[in-house]
Each structure stands twice: as C-alpha cells, then as structure tokens.
Amino acid sequence: MSGDRGQHLTLVVPGLFGPATASADQREESARQICEGLSLPALEHFLSRCTAVPCQDPEPGLAALLFGCFGVAREGPDWPVAAVTGRFDGAGEDAGWWLRADPVHLRVDLGELVLVDSDQLRISTAEARALVAELNGQLDDPGVRLEALADKRWYLRSAQAPRLATHAAWEVSGSRVGEYLPMGEDAGHWRARINDVQMILHASPVNRARERRGEPVINSLWLWGGGYIPRVPTACWQGVWSDSTLVTGLAALAGVTSDALPEDGQAWLALAGSAGNYLLVSSTAYVPVRCSDVEAWRNFVSTLETRWMVPLLEGLRSGQLQSLSLRASADRAFILRRGQLRHWWRRTRPFAHTMCLSR
DSSP: OOOSSSEEEEEEOTTTTOOOOSSGGGHHHHHHHHHTTOOOHHHHHHHHHSEEEEOSSOOOSHHHHHHHTTTOOOOSSSOOHHHHHHIIIIITTOOSEEEEEEEEEEEEETTEEEEEOGGGSOOOHHHHHHHHHHHHHHHOOTTSOEEOSSSSOOEEEESSOOSOBOOOHHHHTTSBSGGGSOBSTTHHHHHHHHHHHHHHHHTOHHHHHHHHTTOOOOOEEEEEEEEOOOOOOSSSOSEEEESOHHHHHHHHHTTOOEEEOOSSHHHHHHHOOSSEEEEEEOOTTHHHHHTTOHHHHHHHHHHIIIIIIHHHHHHHHHTSEEEEEEEEETTEEEEEEGGGGGOTTSOOOOHHHHHHHHO
16 A cells, blocks of 8 residues: 555455466476466566565465455454454344354265365355254254354354364365364364264255255355454555455454445446545455366456456556555565556566466
8 A cells, every 4th residue: 555645556366376386396387388378468567567565474375365455463363254254244243252154065085075165055045044943953052053144154153262273164165174174172072063063964954955956965064264353453445345255344344435346447447536545355266276277267367357457557557546556465465656667678577477486
C-alpha cells in the first residue's frame, strides 16, 4: 500500500505461479512445458518492470497470505478461520472458541484415504440440516455440538480452547490425510469423536440417497481453523473485492466495505472512483494448483491476463492507477508504480522464468 494520492490496488492471486515440481532441477523444464502456448504479454510486462519486495518472517499457506493482507498475526496453533467465517455465516457476536467441522468425502486411493473437501461437493441445505441433526442426536455430547451455519461450512464452538493443532482443508484437499490429522494433547479425544462421526454418517439415510444418485457420500468431517475472533486493524483498505468468505469476514472485522469480484479489471476501475488503497482477492486457482491440475491453472492464468492484467496496466498508463501490487504468496509482493512502465531497459522475460524464481 502507499500513502500517495490516487488509487493503489493490491491484487492477490494465490496459486499464480503454478504447481510445484518434484525437484529443483526440474523447475525450468516443467515451467516451460506447462506454459507452452500461453500468451501472457501483459503479465510478463508487469513482472519485468515491477519491484519484488520480500516480507519479513513469512509463513506458508493461503491463510497466512489472507490474514496478512489485513495485518493479523497468528496467536494460536491455527489461523482462526472458523471464528472469522462463522461470524460471516451468522454466528453473531459469540466470543467463544470456534472450529470448522466441514463435511467431506474421503476416497480410497492405493490403500490411502484422500480428502475431497466440501467445496468440491454438492450439499443441499436440507442434507446439511438432516446430517447435523443426526450427528448431534446420536453423539449426545455437549462438547461436540455441530452447527451448519452454511451448507458446506459446519462449526463446533467451545467456551475454552482445546489443545489442538490442525491443517486447513484447502491445504489438504486432494492429498492423503494420514499425515494431516489433528495433533496436540487433546488430539486423541477429537480423533475418537471423528471415528464416531464416521460410523453415524455411514448409516445415514442422507448418504444412502446420495449413493443412489451417484454422488460422493459425506463420510467424515474435517476439523480445522480453530481459534477466537482475531484483532483486525481498522481502515487498512478503502474497499475490498473477493471470492473468499474468509476475506469478506476479515473485511467486516476491519470495518471495510466488501463485495464480490467484479467481472474484470475494467469494471473494477469504473467502481473504485476515489483515491485510496484497494484489495482484490481471486483465490480460485489455489486448490487446483495444490492438486497439480495444470489445465485449470492454465485457464486461470489466461483469464487473469485478459480480464485483469490488460485493463489494469492500461489503468496505470492512463493515470487512473498510481500503483499495482501483485501477491501470490505471503513471502513477497510485486509492486509496479506508474513511472516504472517507462523503464524500457528492463528486458521482458517469459513467465516461465519468473515461475522458477518464485517457487
């Protein structure tokens, strides 16, 4: 962000630099192959003219990036995703400790269980309510009281925080779950509760109906994102646009107006009329990149080029934007100020080259 007069936009695109390669010596060839045929002149022009600014003591992962955009530091073993999204989903001013308990499908792959997270499942409101009612009725445990505040986002809450460390669903989706199970002094209790949950779900009429329709059954819950409502600095942005529930929740805690992503950069330039610092977050590529879905990533980058980078660079040239920052991870920001567009001596490099340097 900048204190200069004019509009300053930070565009956050986790997953931008593509799937990771198996080893460092394969990076260049892998990047060249997955970029073959892509036309990205605006993105390449931006990355060749900008300044890369490293961040101090960055943490890996999507949560660290998104909380970092709002100046929030982690205070517990987990980033408190549940408390933030729970308030967005209607939990109100409840100040207790919250944990996400999302409905998921565990599929068997070569003898290992692989997570299919709730974002990849179709779950109706009726199914969510029926399953939560079954679980609450049969578990009969006041310490495990589920709430389906949204069809795909379920929650547990407690007056006191258990000693538990978890992994975010978006970091595990498509992976074998064995090494990502909850850890900590209370992990044994929570793992036992999940075993009970799986037995109830296995016998559920809701899942039998899903099987008859050929849909993946909801056969477990994924516990993650535990914590209390964080302290979020106010007035960090003049406006926020995002496809992320977490970002929308953080914006609300910061007292910032937020909205869904506009259609493209040209539409955004028409919306943000006054001077200030603005945030745009497009997170749709993150899970596909983690799952090495190259085709989905190529489609995302092509769309980013035509719908966003081309009009935003034109906004810089015309003076409507004074600076454009691009962030794909928590460890660095790429910042281009309007005057840097004239730095003709900086040679434009292929996007695949920047991919190798940014992993």
